[in-house]
Amino acid sequence: xxxxxxxxxxxxxxxxxVKDAAGKVTGDRKTQAEGKADKVAGKVQKAYxxxxxxxxxxx
Numbered sequence: 001x002x003x004x005x006x007x008x009x010x011x012x013x014x015x016x017x018v019k020d021a022a023g024k025v026t027g028d029r030k031t032q033a034e035g036k037a038d039k040v041a042g043k044v045q046k047a048y049x050x051x052x053x054x055x056x057x058x059x
Contacts, residue, residue: 003053009046013039 016038023032 001053003049003056005049005052006046007049009042009044009049012042012045014042016040016042 016035018035019038020032020035023029023035
């Protein structure tokens with residue numbers, strides 16, 4: 001089963017990838033950095049959701 005943290009995390013990763021790519025194409029380092037930060041935040045949030053799901057499944 002999937003929880004909202006997992007879904008939100010994946011969505012942030014996708015958003016970050018798009019921003020990162022847009023920053024590369026346009027040469028905008030700020031947008032590129034924001035994209036990388038969004039990707040990391042998404043990975044963290046998804047990992048948190050994964051842990052919550054494992055705990056829920058073990059109970």
